[in-house]
Amino acid sequence: MTVRMAVFGTGYLGATHAACMAELGHEVLGVDVDGEKIASLAAGKVPFYEPGLPEILQRNIKSGRLRFTTSYEEAAEFADVHFIGVGTPQRKGEFAADLTYVESVIDTLAPLLKDAATIFGKSTVPVGTAKRLGERLRRKSPAGDALELAWNPEFLREGYAVQDTLHPDRMVLGIDDTRSGVAESVAREIYAQIIDEGVPLLVTDLATAELVKTAANAFLATKISFINAMAEVCEAADADVTVLADAIGYDARIGRRFLNAGVGFGGGCLPKDIRAFMARAGEIGADEALTFLREVDNINMRRRTRVVEMAREAVGGSLLGARIGILGAAFKPDSDDVRDSPALNIAGQIQLQGASVTVYDPKANENSRAIFPTLGYAKSAEEACAGADVILVLTEWDEFRKLEPSSLAHTVRQKKVIDGRNCLDSARWRDLGWEYRGIGVRVHSD
Ligand SMILES: NC(=O)c1ccc[n+]([C@@H]2O[C@H](COP(=O)([O-])OP(=O)(O)OC[C@H]3O[C@@H](n4cnc5c(N)ncnc54)[C@H](O)[C@@H]3O)[C@@H](O)[C@H]2O)c1
Secondary structure, eight states: OOOOEEEEEHHHHHHHHHHHHHHOEEEEEEOOHHHHHHHHHTTTSSSOTTTTTHHHHHHHHOOOSEEESOHHHHHHOOOOOEOOOOOBBBTTTTTSSSOOOHHHHHHHGGGGGOOOOEEEEEEEOOTTHHHHHHHHHHHHHHTTTGEEEEEEEOOOTTTTTHHHSOOOOEEEEEOTTTOOOOHHHHHHHHHHHHTTTTOOOEEEHHHHHHHHHHHHHHHHHHHHHHHHHHHHHHHHHHHHHHHHHHHTTTSSEEETTTTTOOOOOOOOSSHHHHHHHHHHHHHTGGGGGGGHHHEEEEEEHHHHHHHHHHHHHHTTTTTOEEEEEEEEEESSOOOOOTTTOOHHHHHHHHHHHHHHHEEEEEEEEEEHHHHHTSEEESSSSSHTTOOEEEEEEOOOOHHHOOOOOOHHTTTTSSOOEEETSOSSOEEEEEEEETEEEEEEEEOOOO
């Protein structure tokens, strides 16, 4: 059955959710306070890079099922199901999450809701937020007790956002057990096609649903930092972390995925989510349970410094006056997201030490320039590497994996490459006379 819904916040999460819900046959209104973003989406243009999303967006705008607005009044009039997908960034100077955007959605929407409605939160929030927001919503709305707020955390991965929204591993729905419980039936209606495919829907209380999301991110961050800690040990012992990961990864209890040593995690989710998780645990008296996450964070940040050191060593001990070519700026491939990107952070640190840095990313140059306008930006890998004393590969785009070392040999000043993602064919680079350094891999293969 077709459901009329509004989606508040049309960033990576919200724009994808809105377009995918229309793809499932629902009538969807995307709402954002950013007029430019709304104009772009309404014109069928996704303001960020996400494979497959432009096609779904355009198809559903054309069919009339998907529209965009900046008007909360229009949204309240149009829909009785509302999704919240606005940002929950790290608060400046603190670990805790900044909840002003989610609160603002509640405060603006609540007075406009006159009749029964269901609100689903999708943003990642600290445990306890949903209960508080539900009370705030009912207090501020003429519809009062006819409103139900549920939490439906989002697990999509940038780069696979469409696939993950339409065919997720699982869905989680936290419902307020003090309310009537319509949220579950509404959710089952909205996600009927997905549920019919056999995707599990786990229905739980609000707190557990909020915790599932932060626990999942904490686990993933821990797995990455675990292998990066092993990389540090491998470097000290002259062992090879890639082989180690393969070998332990065969154990089904461990698994090989997310066990790639490298410059670590970044982006708009993992770093801020583990910090917000620690902050919230402190507030509710469970801080000891999560002190290990501080070490996870430390290991992750240490990788960035380590790669800067490796670059310094490669150019003879001082970066002053050196020319560095950096391949990759996005925090991961198939995305143009540079929020807390290890690649850009490393590029910035190297520049601060006096080197001339030129960056190339297949999709993220523009976003990077907005944050780091003083770095040089190139239109191709070859251009970024021109005259370089050392090349750093910091995002594992396919384009870089497939780089032909000989195509760069004539353009660089020295044939030196640091593979910050262990994604290159090291034997091939070495065979062609390059000095290759990876993360936690042996310096000499011969
Ligand atoms: N990006 C991901 O891969 C991902 C995955 C899972 C969960 N999440 C979570 O989803 C949430 C959103 O993340 P994102 O990456 O989409 O952020 P984003 O910054 O790309 O998008 C947030 C959007 O909300 C809009 N906004 C802010 N205040 C608003 C308001 N009062 N009303 C309407 N719109 C408003 C902003 O203009 C922006 O377009 C976060 O909590 C994040 O942790 C993100």
